[in-house]
Amino acid sequence: MSSTAASIPEGGETARPEPIFREINAQQTDEVVEIESACMACFQTGTTRLLPTKIPFFREVVLMSFRCEHCGHTNNEMQSASEIQKSGINIELQVKSVADLNRRVVRSDNSCVSIPEVELEIPVQSQKGEVTTVEGIIERTIAGLSQDQEKRRIDHPEAAASIDAYVERLQKLKEVTTPFRLLLEDISGNSFIENPLAPATDPQLKTTYFTRSQQQNEQLGLYEQNHEEQHLLKPIAEDEWPIENLHGEVLQFPTNCPNCQAPCETNMKLTNIPHFKEVVIMATVCGTCGHKTNEVKSGGGVEPQGVRFKVQITTKEDLTRDVLKSETCSLSIPELDLEVGPHALCGRFTTVEGLLVAMRDQLDGTFFHDSADETTKQQMERFLNTFDDIMKLERVITLVLEDPAGNTYVQSLSDDDSEPDDKLTVERYDRTFEDNEELGLNDMKTEGYEQKEA
Structure with a gap:
């Protein structure tokens, strides 16, 4: 790859490097x-x-x-070129019309595509990563099967006839006479199928996340520390543990900007939120592109129950509520039929207004402005304008924050901060098996872990 040397202006200051991406x-x-x-x-x-x-x-x-x-x-x-995600992703698309064939599909090298109705499976590494459509996947499969068919008809006529019959079944998929499913599994989590109804939920599109196995981590080059090396480490007695008070101290460590990948520093601080728990707040400011991020990690463990907050927004004071959103918390606005999963917005310490602005920017910044049709653009523009009406308090909504780990907090405006006010509802609920599975609690051994298994 060619590179351009950074020039030094007459004033002697080094020019800032341009963002890579x-x-x-x-x-x-x-x-x-x-x-x-x-x-x-x-x-x-x-x-x-x-x-x-x-x-x-x-x-x-x-x-x-x-x-x-x-x-x-x-x-x-x-x-x-992005980092491997924390979880793998499974995407299931119900193709019911010809219009669904035009949905954009972004698949990485670590993705597996299948269509159960025609017993089609494209395994990992059989095709390179690409930006395509549902129809493009079918067309590329047909082109691959049709390659060398003329020669095959002479040398192996039975095999060629079988392939021709299967190609005909794939051709009929493009007519969508009967609905079929497109399944996409990516252990790296870097694949995507377009939702034309965005930001509203799509009933034909189902997305789930899963925890990778050790074998899948090794396929991605993610290896755990060798158990033999761990036994060589000398355990530290409880009375020898170093005691260090990190409250009020800001720690810095080098990292790369998530927007332009330029080197920068992240500030980290441990703080205690009243009526809640200890949290770790991390903030990054890039001096190259000016990108700013803040992320919050819970300093405690997973709560016994999940928590659900419902905030009714009617006044300016409601927009100024402090919100601690953990990385396992999902957001929704029932009046707009809008749902935002926990992986879309990372954990952050902000306000209700800050959450709404982040949701709007996420939708506006991740939309296909250059390739979307005019009708879809207008539909998205009208939806984004509703956020402006909410900020002006011209529309009353209810913001729902649901966190199965129980590590989310919304400030109360009542005289007693520990009790919710009239516009804030707090519900505690028992997690389902699926919630525990996503949090990794089903495989976690919390009792008798010091004993060796037979």
Whole structure:
């Protein structure tokens, strides 16, 4: 890859480096890197073009395009440049009409695609990561099966006839005479299927998250510390534990900006929230692109019960309530039919107004502005305008925060801060088996863990 040396102005100050990954646009032609590489079709020298960019509704990616001037062979691929997510993802799409074939699909190298109705399964690493559509996945499968069919009809006529019959079944999928399911499983969590009704929920689209197994972590190159090495470590007695008071002290550690990947520093502080618990607040400010983030981690364990807050927003005071949203808390606004999962917005310490602004920015910043049709754009624009009406208190809504771990807190405006006011409802509920599974509590041994299993 070619690189541009940072120039030093006359004043002697070093110019700030440009972000590596920028929003995808038509002015990125200067950032394309060209590399000579061998053509896999004719073994002559072709050209590979690389473009690091950010795709709306997704993350940082590297787009790769190859073309051979000798034989005309072309190839397009996509590789994810973002970090591996904490959980894997399962996406199930019910394809009921021809319009569903145009849904955009972003799949990484670690994804597996299947269509049970025709017994089709595209395993991991059989196809490179790509940005495509549902129809594009079917077309690429047909093209792969049809390759060398003429030769196969001569050498193996029975196998060729079987493949022709199966290709015909795939062709009928594009007519959508009967509904079928498209299943996408990605252990890295970096895949996505478009929701045309966004930000409203799509009844045809179901997304679930799962905890990776040790084998899946090793496939991604994530290895745990060797148990033999752990036994070599000398255990520290309880009376030898170092005692350090971190309250009021701000710690700093180097990291990379989540927006432009430039080096920066993250500030971390342990604080105690009244009538709640200890939390760890982390804030990052990038000096290169100006991006700011704040994240909150609970300093305690998982509560015995989940918690659900319902806040009715009618006055300015309601917008100024302090909110501690944990990374396991999901948000919803029933009046707008809007649901935001826990993975969309990380844990943060903010206000009700700050949460609404973050939800609006997330929806506005992750929408396909450049490729969406005009009707979808207008629909999204009208929905985003409702957030402006909420900020002006022209529309009354109820903000629901649901946290199965019980580590979320909403400030009360009553005289007694420990009791909810008239517009704040707090509900405690017992977690379901699925909630415990997502939190990793079903496999957690809390009693007799010091004893060796037989």
